[in-house]
Amino acid sequence: MRSLVILLAAGALCAQSPKYGVGRTPSPEEIRQLDISIAPDGTGLPQGSGTAAAGREVYANRCAQCHGEKGEGRDSVALAGGQGTLKNPKPLRTVGSYWPYATTIWDYVNRAMPFKNPGMLSRDQVYAVTAYVLFLNGIVGENDVMDARSLPKVRMPNRNGFVADPRPDVKR
Amino acid sequence: MSEEVGTSRRRWLGLTAALGAGLTGCKRSTPEAGSGPSLLGKPVSAYGERSTFETAARALPDTRTPETAASRTPLQDSCGILTPSALHYERHHAGVPRIDPAGHRLLIHGMVDRPLIFTMDEIRRLPAVSRIHFLECSGNSSGEWGEKTGRNAAQSHGLASCSEWTGVPLSLLLAEAGVQKRARWLMVEGADACKMQRSLPLEKAMNDALAAWGQNGEALRPEQGYPLRLLVPGWEGNISVKWLRRIMAVEEPYMVRDETSHYTDLMPDGTARVFTFMMEAKSLITFPSGGQKLAGPGYCQITGLAWSGRGRIERVEVSTDDGRTWRDASLQEPRLRMAFTRFYFPWNWDGKEAVLQSRSIDETGYVQPTKEALVAVRGLNSQYHYNGIKVWKVLADGSVSNA
Numbered sequence: 127m128r129s130l131v132i133l134l135a136a137g138a139l140c141a142q143s144p145k146y147g148v149g150r151t152p153s154p155e156e157i158r159q160l161d162i163s164i165a166p167d168g169t170g171l172p173q174g175s176g177t178a179a180a181g182r183e184v185y186a187n188r189c190a191q192c193h194g195e196k197g198e199g200r201d202s203v204a205l206a207g208g209q210g211t212l213k214n215p216k217p218l219r220t221v222g223s224y225w226p227y228a229t230t231i232w233d234y235v236n237r238a239m240p241f242k243n244p245g246m247l248s249r250d251q252v253y254a255v256t257a258y259v260l261f262l263n264g265i266v267g268e269n270d271v272m273d274a275r276s277l278p279k280v281r282m283p284n285r286n287g288f289v290a291d292p293r294p295d296v297k298r
Numbered sequence: 299m300s301e302e303v304g305t306s307r308r309r310w311l312g313l314t315a316a317l318g319a320g321l322t323g324c325k326r327s328t329p330e331a332g333s334g335p336s337l338l339g340k341p342v343s344a345y346g347e348r349s350t351f352e353t354a355a356r357a358l359p360d361t362r363t364p365e366t367a368a369s370r371t372p373l374q375d376s377c378g379i380l381t382p383s384a385l386h387y388e389r390h391h392a393g394v395p396r397i398d399p400a401g402h403r404l405l406i407h408g409m410v411d412r413p414l415i416f417t418m419d420e421i422r423r424l425p426a427v428s429r430i431h432f433l434e435c436s437g438n439s440s441g442e443w444g445e446k447t448g449r450n451a452a453q454s455h456g457l458a459s460c461s462e463w464t465g466v467p468l469s470l471l472l473a474e475a476g477v478q479k480r481a482r483w484l485m486v487e488g489a490d491a492c493k494m495q496r497s498l499p500l501e502k503a504m505n506d507a508l509a510a511w512g513q514n515g516e517a518l519r520p521e522q523g524y525p526l527r528l529l530v531p532g533w534e535g536n537i538s539v540k541w542l543r544r545i546m547a548v549e550e551p552y553m554v555r556d557e558t559s560h561y562t563d564l565m566p567d568g569t570a571r572v573f574t575f576m577m578e579a580k581s582l583i584t585f586p587s588g589g590q591k592l593a594g595p596g597y598c599q600i601t602g603l604a605w606s607g608r609g610r611i612e613r614v615e616v617s618t619d620d621g622r623t624w625r626d627a628s629l630q631e632p633r634l635r636m637a638f639t640r641f642y643f644p645w646n647w648d649g650k651e652a653v654l655q656s657r658s659i660d661e662t663g664y665v666q667p668t669k670e671a672l673v674a675v676r677g678l679n680s681q682y683h684y685n686g687i688k689v690w691k692v693l694a695d696g697s698v699s700n701a
């Protein structure tokens with residue numbers, strides 16, 4: 127019996143072993159540098175923190191030009207408003223009315239914003255500006271501290287608004 | 299002797315058919331016999347360019363941020379099933395990065411037994427395959443939901459193109475890294491300025507996705523992800539992440555911006571469909587199509603393109619009488635799974651107003667719906683995945699409009 131188990135384990139190892147042996151093992155540091163993804167449960171969020179009060183100035187300097195003073199949208203998409211409009215003839219999809227997770231704001235600001243200089247904001251600034259966008263939507267208070275613990279706990283208004291793809295759904 | 303005559307006759311018929319399928323359509327000019335160039339022509343060149351008489355070009359948007367924008371393939375000028383790389387549609391979210399392949403790396407990590415990092419040289423050493431597949435932005439034809447439909451084929455359907463892609467099956471790379479049993483999804487990420495990121499179901503990745511480095515017989519164009527991109531056949535273009543730099547195996551999707559805020563389909567009841575990857579069967583008459591003009595009544599071969607993310611195109615039906623009657627178009631071989639299929643339909647234009655439409659049926663039996671049927675189920679705000687029947691109207695003066 128034991129030999130059977132060993133045999134099966136050996137078989138599994140064989141099936142899993144690399145066939146070509148091309149490529150090399152990255153160092154943990156290499157992985158850390160490249161891995162910037164943030165999961166909805168907060169996995170990947172770094173140390174640091176910020177409040178909407180601290181984010182107001184960052185937003186005014188780095189975001190308002192495209193997204194508007196109050197997140198109403200200008201050259202780019204609106205970030206605030208629109209709650210309760212998703213069934214309307216003209217729905218307004220914003221962070222507040224549409225996005226299911228607050229962690230997604232941190233992730234996208236960190237990886238892609240500001241549009242012309244992504245990566246220029248510090249971690250604290252990303253937390254602060256995330257807090258400010260949530261504040262503009264009335265989701266957090268001006269002095270609520272957003273960090274790796276509190277941000278995943280923020281309850282987004284449209285958290286349960288998403289459904290699986292039922293297609294094919296249209297008969298001719 | 300008779301066989302020779304037959305061969306040359308077939309060749310002649312083939313040639314005229316090819317001419318007919320070209321831009322000029324019904325206008326046919328006969329070349330003067332013996333009128334070839336008498337001046338010495340251009341010498342050989344290192345990298346060819348098209349004739350200076352040809353002007354087909356991608357349609358560009360009017361926008362203040364062309365780095366996050368789309369350009370459209372001029373399908374009205376297309377022939378065959380392949381899109382020239384220079385005319386392949388573009389959709390970028392943070393511009394086209396300039397990447398030196400010598401410095402580019404692909405990292406595979408997360409829930410794998412052996413994290414791996416590859417150089418481009420290493421990826422090119424691995425067994426490659428070449429496959430012909432369409433790519434279509436899920437926002438293609440989004441204007442068709444509304445009243446103001448696309449006035450020509452590029453404007454209505456130009457966010458779709460078809461290329462031969464060469465690369466390493468993703469399943470091979472993932473097997474090298476040894477994906478662990480609990481993993482269900484891959485986070486895939488590009489090296490552009492916004493580090494474009496999506497969650498890709500592992501099952502699809504293992505089934506037929508490629509890490510592609512070649513397109514139409516040469517390296518990928520920078521706009522198409524040079525030096526390395528994902529190619530996820532039949533699924534919305536955005537998941538085929540360009541400038542691919544990282545793949546992380548995970549248990550659950552990460553719900554990133556481009557699968558929540560964007561690329562989700564809002565329904566009339568206020569809910570939104572998420573992970574709507576499939577590009578359902580679609581078709582388009584490319585000649586005669588909006589903006590073109592027929593020179594006069596007479597024989598005029600209708601042609602167009604059909605495609606389905608679910609597999610092969612089995613049938614295309616064409617109507618020239620505003621949908622009253624439909625007849626089968628002939629399908630040009632090869633009909634490949636999840637690739638453009640070219641169709642032809644013989645037509646004698648009587649010089650009166652005519653309404654032209656096509657509808658495709660794929661190997662699963664799915665029938666391309668009308669706009670009305672789509673809207674009845676999904677309303678007017680779902681934005682993505684429009685695949686309704688496209689209608690062109692030929693007016694009495696021969697001009698073609700978007701009805």
